[in-house]
Amino acid sequence: MFKKINENKYVQKYKELRANPKTRSLISLGFWMIFLVVAVLLVRSTMSSNEIQSEPVKDEVLEVTNYEFTYRDNLKTIFGEVYDDRMIFYFNNGKYYKNGNGIYLVNENSLEVQDMNISELNLTFSVIDDLVSQVNAIEDNGVKTYLVPLSNFIRAYEGNESEDLTEATNYNVTIQTYEKDGVVYMVKLDLSNYYLFRGLPDTGIITINYYNVNKLNDFSLEYERMLEV
Numbered sequence: 640m641f642k643k644i645n646e647n648k649y650v651q652k653y654k655e656l657r658a659n660p661k662t663r664s665l666i667s668l669g670f671w672m673i674f675l676v677v678a679v680l681l682v683r684s685t686m687s688s689n690e691i692q693s694e695p696v697k698d699e700v701l702e703v704t705n706y707e708f709t710y711r712d713n714l715k716t717i718f719g720e721v722y723d724d725r726m727i728f729y730f731n732n733g734k735y736y737k738n739g740n741g742i743y744l745v746n747e748n749s750l751e752v753q754d755m756n757i758s759e760l761n762l763t764f765s766v767i768d769d770l771v772s773q774v775n776a777i778e779d780n781g782v783k784t785y786l787v788p789l790s791n792f793i794r795a796y797e798g799n800e801s802e803d804l805t806e807a808t809n810y811n812v813t814i815q816t817y818e819k820d821g822v823v824y825m826v827k828l829d830l831s832n833y834y835l836f837r838g839l840p841d842t843g844i845i846t847i848n849y850y851n852v853n854k855l856n857d858f859s860l861e862y863e864r865m866l867e868v
Contacts, residue, residue, distance in 0.1 A: 703764045705855040710759055713843035721763060725859040728760065736862045743862070750865050758796055762847065766795050767826055771814055781818065786811040789832055796833070807836060824849050 710717040719728030726737040727745075734745040735753065737760060743750035770791060776783040790804035792812045813829040828845040835841075 703768075703852055705857075706764060706852045707850040707855070708764075709848045709850075710762075710845070711847075712759075712845045717757070717759065720855060720858060722855055722857050722859055725862075726760065726763075727858055727862075730757070736859075738859065738863070743866070745862070748865075750862060759845070761796055761798065762828070762845070764823075764849065767814065767816075767828075767847075770795055771816065776816075783816045783818070785814045785816070787814055789836060792830075792833060793836075810836060822852060 705720070705722040707720050708718070710719075715730070717728050717730050719726055724739055728735050728737065736743045736745050736750060742753045742755055742757075744753050770787050771783075771785040773791060774785050774787055776785055778784075788808055789810040789812055790807040793802070793804055793807060794800055810832040812831075812833055815827045816823050817825040817827075826847045826849075828847075830845060831841055833839075
């Protein structure tokens with residue numbers, strides 16, 4: 640086999656050229672040019688591959704705009720529906736409508752404004768989502784736990800932006816979210832530090848369940864028309 644290779648006319652011609660000092664340098668230069676071209680092509684191919692791999696992946700985030708909910712702690716239970724920033728809820732055998740202007744008792748053909756403040760109603764899906772998005776989660780068996788600074792929680796929960804909450808930054812509230820198929824169906828909040836900070840009785844863990852997420856019709860139109868009368 641080696642003999643046949645040596646007898647090949649191209650091999651013989653190559654040996655002749657290599658033996659000539661004038662053509663030897665040209666052959667070497669030719670090999671270097673081929674090497675450089677191959678190297679450049681390999682580098683470009685690698686860079687192109689890396690650019691494709693490094694493209695950011697867009698997360699498909701479900702935007703929750705409406706849902707039914709159940710709120711429970713050791714003292715009370717509230718059922719309701721949320722559509723954007725409006726809410727229907729049932730509390731102490733009464734039916735209430737809440738919009739950006741206040742809370743109204745729903746009568747048969749009218750709405751009666753109420754002087755009541757149920758802070759728990761501020762814990763909407765979007766508010767909780769904003770709170771947990773500011774901190775990292777600790778995940779265990781599908782449950783995500785968030786330690787939210789108490790100062791952040793108070794501003795969202797009470798809507799108080801002017802109060803000096805420097806001391807509150809030393810405490811956290813614990814929020815746990817439970818998901819199924821990528822959708823949050825339950826949230827638990829441990830507000831022990833909040834109650835302690837405010838000097839309030841501890842009403843226990845707050846549990847909020849969500850149902851029929853993004854499946855509701857806008858119920859507010861009827862009540863807004865009643866307010867216009």
